[in-house]
Amino acid sequence: MTAWAVLLVFAGAANPFRRRRCLSVPDGRQVIAGAAVAVAAYGALAVAGASLRDALDVSTPNMRVAAGLLLVVVGLHAVVAPLPAAPATIDARGGWLVPVLVPVMLRPDLALVAFAADRTSGVATVALSASVALAAVAAWWHVGTRTPAAERWLGAALGALTVVAAVRLLLDGVFAL
Amino acid sequence: MLGGVRWARGTSRRRRAGAALLAWVLTFGAMRAVVLHPERCGTVTTDRLDGAIDEAVAWAGRTLRSDGTWIYRYNAETDTDAGIYELVRHSGLTMALYQAAAAGHPDARAIAEQADAYARTNLVARDQWQALAPLVPGERYDIGATSLFLNALLYRRTVTTSTADDALLTDLGRFLLTNIAPSGAVAAYWDPGTGAPVVGSSSPFSTGEALWALTRLERVLPGEWREPALRVARYIATTRDEAEDRFPDVADHWAAYALAELAHWPGTSVLDEELADYARHVGELESLSIRYESQRTGSTFSRLARGQIALGAGVGALTEALASLRSVPALSASDSLRDRALCGAGVLLDRQTTATEAERYPNPERARGAWIREGETQIDDQQHAMSALLLIRDLQATP
Numbered sequence: 001m002t003a004w005a006v007l008l009v010f011a012g013a014a015n016p017f018r019r020r021r022c023l024s025v026p027d028g029r030q031v032i033a034g035a036a037v038a039v040a041a042y043g044a045l046a047v048a049g050a051s052l053r054d055a056l057d058v059s060t061p062n063m064r065v066a067a068g069l070l071l072v073v074v075g076l077h078a079v080v081a082p083l084p085a086a087p088a089t090i091d092a093r094g095g096w097l098v099p100v101l102v103p104v105m106l107r108p109d110l111a112l113v114a115f116a117a118d119r120t121s122g123v124a125t126v127a128l129s130a131s132v133a134l135a136a137v138a139a140w141w142h143v144g145t146r147t148p149a150a151e152r153w154l155g156a157a158l159g160a161l162t163v164v165a166a167v168r169l170l171l172d173g174v175f176a177l
Numbered sequence: 178m179l180g181g182v183r184w185a186r187g188t189s190r191r192r193r194a195g196a197a198l199l200a201w202v203l204t205f206g207a208m209r210a211v212v213l214h215p216e217r218c219g220t221v222t223t224d225r226l227d228g229a230i231d232e233a234v235a236w237a238g239r240t241l242r243s244d245g246t247w248i249y250r251y252n253a254e255t256d257t258d259a260g261i262y263e264l265v266r267h268s269g270l271t272m273a274l275y276q277a278a279a280a281g282h283p284d285a286r287a288i289a290e291q292a293d294a295y296a297r298t299n300l301v302a303r304d305q306w307q308a309l310a311p312l313v314p315g316e317r318y319d320i321g322a323t324s325l326f327l328n329a330l331l332y333r334r335t336v337t338t339s340t341a342d343d344a345l346l347t348d349l350g351r352f353l354l355t356n357i358a359p360s361g362a363v364a365a366y367w368d369p370g371t372g373a374p375v376v377g378s379s380s381p382f383s384t385g386e387a388l389w390a391l392t393r394l395e396r397v398l399p400g401e402w403r404e405p406a407l408r409v410a411r412y413i414a415t416t417r418d419e420a421e422d423r424f425p426d427v428a429d430h431w432a433a434y435a436l437a438e439l440a441h442w443p444g445t446s447v448l449d450e451e452l453a454d455y456a457r458h459v460g461e462l463e464s465l466s467i468r469y470e471s472q473r474t475g476s477t478f479s480r481l482a483r484g485q486i487a488l489g490a491g492v493g494a495l496t497e498a499l500a501s502l503r504s505v506p507a508l509s510a511s512d513s514l515r516d517r518a519l520c521g522a523g524v525l526l527d528r529q530t531t532a533t534e535a536e537r538y539p540n541p542e543r544a545r546g547a548w549i550r551e552g553e554t555q556i557d558d559q560q561h562a563m564s565a566l567l568l569i570r571d572l573q574a575t576p
Contacts, residue, residue, distance in 0.1 A: 057215035059468055059516075066212040070204065088189055098190045103197035108204035175461045177513045 003125045005168040006113060009071050010126075010133035012162030013109055015078055016140035017155035021086040022104050023141050025095035031141050034100025035134035039127065041106050046117035046126040053115065061176035063116035068170025070109050075166055078159025083152050105134055113169070214472035214483065219523025226522065226570045227282075229529050232546035233563040234277055234285045237270060237556075239542050241288055245295025247556050248543065253530075254552035256539040264309050268296060268325035270560040273567075275332035280567050286336060293333065296326055300345075306355060307348035308367070317366035317375060320356050323349055324386035331393050343398060350394045350402060353387045357405050361412025362420065363387045379421045384413055385431025392438035407447060410435060414455035428462035430498035437504035446506070453507040460508055463498045464517045470495070471520050489528065489548025493561025496521030500568035515572070522569040525562050 023031055053063055090099060110130070117126045145151060240248045247270065250259035274289035301310040309322040327349040330342050356364040356374045363384040364374035391406040410432075418426045436456045439447050448456070473479050473486045499518035502508050528548055535545035548558040 056209075056213065057217065058213050059216055060513075061464070062213060062216065062468055066208045069212060070208065087193070090190055092190065094190075098194045098197075102194055103200065108201045111201075112204075112208065174465055177457070177460050177464050177508070177511050177517070 002168060002172055003121075003129075005165050005172065006117075006122075006125050007129040007132060008161060008165030009067075009113055009169055010110060010129035011136060012078075012158050012165055013071055013074050013107065013113075014105075014133035014137050015155055015158045015162070016137040016144070017151045017158060018078055018083060019104050019137050020141050020144050020151065021084055022099060023137075024087045024089045024099055026089055026091050027095065028138075028142055030096040030100055031138045033096040034105050035138045037096070037101050038105035038134055039130045041101075042110065042114045042130040043123065043127040045111050045114035046123040049115040049117045049122070050119045060116060060118065061173040063112065064169055064173030064176070066173075067109070067112040067116050068166045068168075068173060070112055071166035071169065072163055074109050075159045075162030075164075078162060079156045083148060083155065105137065116169075116173075211482070214479070216468060216471040216520065217474065217524070217527070218471055218520035219527040221519050221522045221526065221569065221573070223570065223573060225526050226566050226573070229526050229546075230277055230280075230282055230563060230566050230570070231284070232529060233559050233566075234274065234282055234288065234546075236543075236546035236559055237274060238284065238288045239545075240556075241291060245291040245293075247292070250553065250555045251543060251547075252553050253538045253540070253544040253547070253549050256543065262312060263319070264296065264299060264312065264322040265319055265325060266555070266557040266560065267292065268309065268322050268329055270556045271296060272325055272329035272332060273560040273563045275329050275336055276564055276567050278336045279332050280570065289329070289333070293329065296329075302348065304355075304372075305348070306352035307345060308352040310369075315369065317368050317378075319383070320353065320363060320365055320367065321380065321383040321386045323352055324383065324390040327353070327390040328386075328393060331390075331397055334397065346394060346398060350391065350398075353391060354401070354405055356387070357409060359408075360416065360420075361408040361410075362417070363409060381423060381427045382429065382431055384409060384417060385427075385429040385435060388413065389431050389435040389438060392435045392442070396438065396442060406435075406439075410439065410452060414452050426458065426462060428466060428495065428498065429459060430463070430494040430501070433459050433463075433498035433501040437501040440504045440506060448505060448507070453505065456502055456505040456508060459498060460502045460511075460514055463495045463502075464514070466495045467492075467499065467517050467521045467524070471524055486528070486550060488550055488555075489525065489558030490555065490561040492521060492524050492528070493548075493558070493563075493565040496525060496565035497561060497568055500565065500572050503572060518569060518572060522566060525565060529562070 025031065053060060087099070114126045117123055237247065246262060246267065248258045249262045252259070271289050271292040274285040274292065277285035278289060296309060299309050299312065300307050308318050309326050311318060327346060330346055334342060356367055362379065364376065365378040365380040365383040366375040368375050388406060388409045391402045391409065395402040395406055413429065413432050417423070436448065436452065439452070469483065470487050470492055473483045475486050496518060499514060499521055503514055503518065508514055530544050530547050530549050532545050535541035538544040547554040548562050
């Protein structure tokens with residue numbers, strides 16, 4: 001799996017500009033904790049990917065095709081859809097789990113990418129990509145602009161990037177040996 | 178900060194967690210239903226391979242007529258012969274049987290010999306070459322028929338260890354040479370009326386068929402075949418699909434055979450980067466095909482989502498290509514290529530008509546051992562499937 005394509009789909013689909021509002025917790029440490037757990041989870045999913053694919057009788061290239069298709073939809077949605085409405089802030093000790101880890105940081109579309117990881121180099125690629133992407137989400141939560149228009153366009157730009165990277169992932173899967 | 182979750186804090190978190198769970202279930206459920214169908218590759222063992230090859234050989238024996246022709250296209254549901262015949266596929270099945278004989282399936286030889294004798298009655302000699310003439314006088318000569326017949330005789334030479342046909346082999350090879358253009362393009366037909374190749378005629382597979390024959394001829398009777406073979410190989414690898422307006426690119430199993438043969442040519446390797454890249458491209462196309470095909474089950478849902486299963490000839494051909502490409506040095510270490518080739522074999526093994534399944538047809542003897550789709554089978558279904566299983570048998574013997 002092309003490393004840069006994985007990095008770009010993670011960065012694009014994690015989309016800090018569209019996720020900031022959904023991270024409706026007051027404590028930045030909860031955001032960081034949720035991101036860290038998510039990175040570990042994606043790494044674990046990547047490790048388990050080969051066994052899962054075997055159990056489902058699905059080849060690695062076909063898993064990439066599935067991930068690519070789904071992320072094309074996710075990317076297009078980010079391009080055309082308005083920013084999500086900001087939900088009510090949740091001030092609870094378990095905020096790192098809900099709403100940070102779930103549903104923002106640990107997402108099924110990115111889990112599919114993790115499941116498509118190569119048995120060897122793919123796990124490191126997924127872990128690194130998840131780290132970069134989710135660190136960006138956490139960082140934007142801390143410093144991001146409160147100007148909705150700017151976030152809307154930045155989120156759309158990342159959506160477009162997601163589409164491009166997802167198509168690359170898709171082609172990777174279609175034209176694999 | 179990192180305390181446990183206390184759901185009593187409010188419904189908002191429960192709702193978000195529930196929505197997230199629903200998203201996961203819907204995502205994976207939809208992916209499994211639409212995209213991630215199981216790839217059913219069966220179990221490939223040497224016993225199953227040998228059994229399937231023997232069954233296919235036996236089918237060829239049971240459906241061979243006394244004149245050395247087969248029932249060409251057979252409807253197993255109605256026990257009827259479509260009543261058509263031509264020499265391309267006749268030569269192809271003859272070749273597959275000689276392959277089987279060379280691989281140690283002794284029953285195949287006698288059947289192939291009868292088919293060979295029939296083919297020879299259609300040989301025409303002219304201008305220092307010989308070719309298989311069409312069954313209908315005056316029609317154009319199909320290059321594919323002579324190419325596959327030449328390949329059949331090359332395998333026969335291995336089986337019989339006789340050099341008695343070497344002059345014929347040379348003559349057949351020279352017919353192929355007359356049909357090769359300076360560009361490396363191979364005319365699909367030769368016109369007896371004009372005494373020349375039909376300029377601009379082409380077919381997706383006749384070029385690869387001719388190439389494979391020439392590459393094998395060069396190994397057996399080296400000399401005049403080397404340059405034209407390499408010219409055709411270069412044409413296929415770099416120009417053919419565009420020049421002949423073929424889209425999508427041809428997944429050319431005959432070219433894959435030829436590339437494997439080129440890999441075994443003595444001396445410095447002729448498989449340069451251009452040819453190796455082409456080999457990989459063919460491998461990618463065939464891999465895509467078997468990954469898709471192995472998802473087809475024939476069930477109503479599968480037919481709606483993936484279409485009906487491919488012909489035995491189709492699955493056989495792509496398996497032949499995948500197995501052949503393992504001989505190309507640039508691809509020989511590819512585990513995935515090996516996996517895909519084995520998957521093709523597994524699909525073939527699972528779809529061959531067993532003795533029990535044959536009992537539901539009016540004439541079980543003509544159904545058993547065949548690859549039947551929609552009630553019909555054709556001799557090239559058995560040809561390609563048998564050749565593929567023989568290659569996989571060989572592949573299993575190597576690490």
